[in-house]
Amino acid sequence: MKTPPGVSATDFAAALGQFEAAVGKEWLFTSDEDVALYRDAYSPFWGEPEERAASAAVAPGSVEQVQAVVRAANRYRVPLYPISTGRNLGYGGSAPNYSGSVVLDLKRMNRVLEVNERSAYALVEPGVSYFDLYRHIQEKGIKLMVDVPDPGWGGVLGNALDRGGGYTTHQFRNHFDSHCGMEIVLADGEILRTGMGAMPGSKTWQQYKTGYGPWVDGIFSQSNFGVVTKMGLWLMPEPDAYMTGTVLVPRHDDLIPLIDILNYLESGRVCQGISELSSPVMGLPAADDAPPLSAELAALIAKAVERDTRALDDYAARKGKAAWSCTLKFYGPAKALQAQWEYAKDKFAQIRGATFVDGALIKLPLSAEQKEKVHKVEFGIPNLSIFSFGARNANNPTPTNGHQWFSPIIPRSGEEVFEANRVFARAGREYGLPVPPFSIPFCFWERSFLFLFGFPVTHDVEKNKKTRAAFAQLVRIAADQGWGEYRTAPAYQDLIMSTYSFNNHALLRFLERLKDAVDPNGILSAGRYGIWPQHLRGARQ
Amino acid sequence: MTRVVLTTSIAVAVGAVVSLGVRAADPTPMQQGHAVFNKWCAPCHSNAPGNPGTAALEALYQGSKPAALEERTDLTPETVKQFVRNGVSIMPFFRKTEISDAELDALAAYLARNLPE
Numbered sequence: 001m002k003t004p005p006g007v008s009a010t011d012f013a014a015a016l017g018q019f020e021a022a023v024g025k026e027w028l029f030t031s032d033e034d035v036a037l038y039r040d041a042y043s044p045f046w047g048e049p050e051e052r053a054a055s056a057a058v059a060p061g062s063v064e065q066v067q068a069v070v071r072a073a074n075r076y077r078v079p080l081y082p083i084s085t086g087r088n089l090g091y092g093g094s095a096p097n098y099s100g101s102v103v104l105d106l107k108r109m110n111r112v113l114e115v116n117e118r119s120a121y122a123l124v125e126p127g128v129s130y131f132d133l134y135r136h137i138q139e140k141g142i143k144l145m146v147d148v149p150d151p152g153w154g155g156v157l158g159n160a161l162d163r164g165g166g167y168t169t170h171q172f173r174n175h176f177d178s179h180c181g182m183e184i185v186l187a188d189g190e191i192l193r194t195g196m197g198a199m200p201g202s203k204t205w206q207q208y209k210t211g212y213g214p215w216v217d218g219i220f221s222q223s224n225f226g227v228v229t230k231m232g233l234w235l236m237p238e239p240d241a242y243m244t245g246t247v248l249v250p251r252h253d254d255l256i257p258l259i260d261i262l263n264y265l266e267s268g269r270v271c272q273g274i275s276e277l278s279s280p281v282m283g284l285p286a287a288d289d290a291p292p293l294s295a296e297l298a299a300l301i302a303k304a305v306e307r308d309t310r311a312l313d314d315y316a317a318r319k320g321k322a323a324w325s326c327t328l329k330f331y332g333p334a335k336a337l338q339a340q341w342e343y344a345k346d347k348f349a350q351i352r353g354a355t356f357v358d359g360a361l362i363k364l365p366l367s368a369e370q371k372e373k374v375h376k377v378e379f380g381i382p383n384l385s386i387f388s389f390g391a392r393n394a395n396n397p398t399p400t401n402g403h404q405w406f407s408p409i410i411p412r413s414g415e416e417v418f419e420a421n422r423v424f425a426r427a428g429r430e431y432g433l434p435v436p437p438f439s440i441p442f443c444f445w446e447r448s449f450l451f452l453f454g455f456p457v458t459h460d461v462e463k464n465k466k467t468r469a470a471f472a473q474l475v476r477i478a479a480d481q482g483w484g485e486y487r488t489a490p491a492y493q494d495l496i497m498s499t500y501s502f503n504n505h506a507l508l509r510f511l512e513r514l515k516d517a518v519d520p521n522g523i524l525s526a527g528r529y530g531i532w533p534q535h536l537r538g539a540r541q
Numbered sequence: 542m543t544r545v546v547l548t549t550s551i552a553v554a555v556g557a558v559v560s561l562g563v564r565a566a567d568p569t570p571m572q573q574g575h576a577v578f579n580k581w582c583a584p585c586h587s588n589a590p591g592n593p594g595t596a597a598l599e600a601l602y603q604g605s606k607p608a609a610l611e612e613r614t615d616l617t618p619e620t621v622k623q624f625v626r627n628g629v630s631i632m633p634f635f636r637k638t639e640i641s642d643a644e645l646d647a648l649a650a651y652l653a654r655n656l657p658e
Contacts, residue, residue, distance in 0.1 A: 027638075029637065034637060037626065037634055037635070037636040037637065038636065039634075041628055041633030041634060042633070057636075059638045085639075086636065087633075089633060093633070094636065105636065105638050107636070107638040107639060108638055127638075131580070131584070152584070153584070372589065372590065382584075383584055383591075384584040384585045384592075384593060384594075385591050385592070385593060386593075387585060387593040387594070387631055387632070388591075388593035388596060388597075389631075390630075390631050391593050391594075391596070391597040391630065391631045392597040392600045392601055392630065393596065393597065393600050394600055397600075399597065399630035399631055400630065400631060401630055401631065402631060402633075403631075
């Protein structure tokens with residue numbers, strides 16, 4: 001068993017003894033075999049000395065036990081690393097940022113404390129997965145929809161804290177935005193409730209988000225200022241119907257007006273779901289088991305990326321394929337959806353040559369048979385289908401051991417999508433980076449695009465080293481253009497925080513002052529999202 | 542098919558107990574194993590379209606073995622435990638707060654139930 005750096009063996013033993021007294025022998029893990037289960041299965045440092053590793057793990061079953069563990073850790077200065085379900089794979093798993101930390105595994109706190117159908121909210125503990133909440137709602141026949149991410153086995157609370165996203169409507173698919181009220185155990189063991197929860201006997205903890213005074217919830221996301229032990233979230237009343245409609249446009253540069261009109265429709269809530277862009281002529285985004293691009297098409301795309309689009313447009317015309325397709329998703333009353341789609345078509349018809357495909361209107365609730373056929377996440381049905389990414393298939397006989405996401409936020413305009421592709425393609429050529437031929441942006445977030453480059457994690461040290469270097473290079477290149485990452489795994493958190501450097505890193509310096517104030521011994525998640533406690537900052541720099 | 546038959550038989554057994562007005566008995570180890578499978582494994586490994594674990598095993602075995610784990614007749618309890626605690630390719634390993642040792646025993650027995658005596 002490792003001992004946390006800077007903690008004496010005597011103190012560590014005393015802390016472990018108090019952890020065991022708090023949670024019971026069964027839920028304190030100190031053997032190498034048990035602690036190894038807390039490795040990040042998708043660590044880009046797998047098997048290298050730099051791989052982040054825990055010294056032990058402790059799994060409380062209640063808030064009182066969390067308090068007892070945190071107090072003991074604070075007493076003996078033992079670093080803790082709280083996880084909710086530990087399944088943030090690709091953005092970090094259950095391993096700590098700071099090697100030697102004791103993982104505070106909250107998976108056992110898995111109660112759905114309340115689902116209120118009339119007011120459309122839930123209150124959950126950290127160990128509740130999207131599957132758990134979905135099953136709870138289904139079993140009770142509650143007519144509420146959970147917005148779920150891909151994959152669905154992550155924690156509802158943890159995903160919101162890491163600012164993850166889903167697939168239904170604007171109001172719900174930003175999981176942090178859709179939360180309402182938290183309970184937090186602070187580093188000294190004290191309990192804090194945010195929003196209306198700060199008022200004893202409040203009747204609106206899950207109904208009014210901001211409470212009174214500064215709204216502090218944001219500082220508990222992507223951070224290390226407390227252990228969140230409860231979270232409320234707003235849920236969507238099951239709508240009457242769902243519908244899609246697709247617009248196709250013929251020329252590569254039609255992306256510019258296409259996105260402008262899409263922005264108008266989304267920002268005005270004419271369409272509510274996650275719009276889906278694709279390029280029929282480029283065959284992108286490609287399915288996981290799609291064959292590689294032909295050399296001819298790859299060359300045409302490369303020219304288009306450098307803003308010479310004529311040959312690709314000619315190719316598209318010859319093949320009878322649209323340059324771009326955008327599928328809009330509608331949720332609401334059936335009659336309203338059809339009217340909204342008709343309105344959207346009128347707007348897109350401004351683009352010369354635009355054509356339309358009316359999608360089927362699906363009335364809810366879905367039958368069991370329909371549930372198997374639809375794109376599940378758009379109906380709030382958790383699943384694990386995303387694990388086909390990197391898995392073995394007909395075109396991929398050598399599966400990876402995981403993946404990591406390079407995920408910059410890009411302005412929502414066609415011009416910027418073209419520029420981002422030009423910049424990333426040049427970087428790919430110059431530095432030999434594994435950049436896709438053309439990245440199609442995702443519409444998870446309001447008002448901005450998300451690019452997602454999935455890079456493989458293997459158990460080959462040399463390959464991982466190259467990927468990490470490429471990843472870091474892309475982060476810097478993106479930042480030089482003003483495109484920042486929205487979320488990342490521990491391996492890159494310092495690097496990415498360093499790109500948010502306005503006014504001599506004023507943001508990080510402010511966060512460090514907060515850290516010193518609320519966690520003076522620096523016991524909670526040292527280094528998470530680049531925020532290190534005072535006693536470790538020197539070594540890091 | 543095996544899965545469907547087993548599910549039905551469990552439902553009938555529980556129904557019979559309830560209809561006699563007797564308190565439902567604790568689940569058998571096989572029922573526990575089935576429940577663990579449904580919670581933790583089925584979303585990737587059941588025989589349903591689009592399940593990535595089943596698709597990957599289909600690509601690996603090319604028909605020489607069933608791709609859906611519940612239809613396998615060669616899984617030993619030790620093999621099941623090895624994969625759950627160590628993972629393989631894209632599949633991560635599982636902590637004891639997710640699948641306890643007792644639950645893993647039940648799961649292993651369930652997936653090894655078709656192993657010839």
